[in-house]
Amino acid sequence: MRREQLEENQIELYAVALAAGVGLGLWHPNFGASLEYLISPVLAVLLYSMFTQIPFLQLRAAFANKRFTAALLIVNFIIVPIVVWFLSLLLPEHPPLLLGVYLVLLTPCIDYVVVFTHLGRGNARLVLASTPLLLLTQMLLLPVYLWLFMEEQDAQVMSAEPFLEAFLVLIVLPLGLALSTEFWAKRRRSGAIWLEVTAWLPVPFMAMTLLFVVASQIDRIDEYLPVVAQVVPVYMAFMAIMPFLARLTAYAFRLDTQAGRALIFSAGTRNSLVVLPLALALPDGWILASVVIVTQTLVELVGELIYIRWVPAMLLQESKSLEISKTFSKKK
Numbered sequence: 001m002r003r004e005q006l007e008e009n010q011i012e013l014y015a016v017a018l019a020a021g022v023g024l025g026l027w028h029p030n031f032g033a034s035l036e037y038l039i040s041p042v043l044a045v046l047l048y049s050m051f052t053q054i055p056f057l058q059l060r061a062a063f064a065n066k067r068f069t070a071a072l073l074i075v076n077f078i079i080v081p082i083v084v085w086f087l088s089l090l091l092p093e094h095p096p097l098l099l100g101v102y103l104v105l106l107t108p109c110i111d112y113v114v115v116f117t118h119l120g121r122g123n124a125r126l127v128l129a130s131t132p133l134l135l136l137t138q139m140l141l142l143p144v145y146l147w148l149f150m151e152e153q154d155a156q157v158m159s160a161e162p163f164l165e166a167f168l169v170l171i172v173l174p175l176g177l178a179l180s181t182e183f184w185a186k187r188r189r190s191g192a193i194w195l196e197v198t199a200w201l202p203v204p205f206m207a208m209t210l211l212f213v214v215a216s217q218i219d220r221i222d223e224y225l226p227v228v229a230q231v232v233p234v235y236m237a238f239m240a241i242m243p244f245l246a247r248l249t250a251y252a253f254r255l256d257t258q259a260g261r262a263l264i265f266s267a268g269t270r271n272s273l274v275v276l277p278l279a280l281a282l283p284d285g286w287i288l289a290s291v292v293i294v295t296q297t298l299v300e301l302v303g304e305l306i307y308i309r310w311v312p313a314m315l316l317q318e319s320k321s322l323e324i325s326k327t328f329s330k331k332k
Contacts, residue, residue, distance in 0.1 A: 003200055010119075010203045011305055017207040018301065021214025029219040036216035036280070040166075042208050043111060043273055044174050049201030050115050051178035054125055068126055068263065069133070071253040075246050075267045076108040077137060081145055083241055087234045088149065097227060098150060100279060100292030105238060106145050107138045107271035111170055115206060116269060120308040122261030130266070135167050138271070166274045210301060213273065217294035224291045231292055235299040242267040243307070243315055250316070260316050268307060272297040 006013075025032035084105045088098060110131040118124040181198065184191030221228055246267035250260035272293055279290035312318075 006200070006203050010206070011308075013203060013207050014210055014301070014305060017211040018214055018298075021211040022218050024211070025215040025218030026222065032215035032219060034216075035212040039209065039212050039216065039273070040169055040277065042205060042212060044170055046115070046202060046205035046209055047111055047170060048174035048177050049198045049205060050118075051128070051175055052181050052195055052198040053202070054128060054178075065126060065259065067253045068255055068259045069130065071249050071255060071263055072130055072134070072266060073137065075242075075249050075263060076134065077141055079245055079249070080108070080242065080267065081106060083238065083245070085149065087237055090234055091230060094227075094288075095150065096286045096288035097231065097292055099146075099286065100289035101231060101234065101296075102146060102149055103142075103275050103279065103289065104270050104272050104293045104296045105235075106142060107275055108134050108266055109269040109271050109274075110135050110167070111271075111274055112206070112209070113265055113269040115202060116304045116308060117262050117265040120261055120265055121258065121312040122265055123258035124262070126259055126262045127266060131171055132167075134266075135171070166277065170274060209273070213276075213294065213297055217291070217297075220287070220291045221295055221298075224288060227288060228291065228295045231295055232299060235296050236303075239268050239300065239303040243311065247316055257316060257318050261311055264311055264316065265307065268300075269304065270296060270300060272300060 021032075084102065087105075088101060091098060091101065114124050114127050114131075117127045181191065181195055185195040243264045246264040247260065249267075250263045255263060276290065276293050276297070279286075279293050282289055
């Protein structure tokens, strides 16, 4: 099989991985739960393989895109919290449930959003360059949001240390290894061969990540099914609302097509896989928070498979973006 064929059939592969995860987790709950320990290592390999395909010499230009950075911060840390606040009014006043919803929806994704942005024909380099800023900003603002949205004693169960650990393991380490790989590929033929090998890894490792997450957590979701039924509509509403608000923001900041798509994916994709270890470390009485986060992961993954086709084909088409840019130019 050629790599192009693998990439063309990746959506079907992800669907199979999701189904296999559900089946494995329900058929053998103990074995499925043991796969929880493999989530972070597999995700780290996924990000390493994806980072090696990005030309890092062009990342400086991404940092220089001030309009995109401003739009990214406004969408993720002003618009999203407002939307989340209104959506949370639809949920019962149950602290573990609300904590899980706030934790996952208030934190923009810093890992597989890059993969889905690339698949959705967005500017993955801009998203990659923004991950340190997004992580630091969410670390600073998340306690503030929790203090505003929840009772003080409930908000204090959170800790910033798991965020730093996730950043080091899932972003810094893969990024450093990928950069070393690219330097190696420039100087040695063996490095160039290895770089070509890594191009095969993103699709299968994404499928493995999905399988492990679902298999390890599906039994808990089944246990708390009545609660899950309450949060699913909220997650679906979030994923339906945010692309349109992000598109309007992209137009307001006059972002080009690929940057606009990157903004849409960042707005709609949350930090579920990174914050899951944090939720799993909560006291026993708060286990529902992790169930709520995993539920969001399942809803989001289905939504992302829709996003990668819908965003470039309908929501933000190349031709429409060009027409808007021309309109702005004429007004000037």
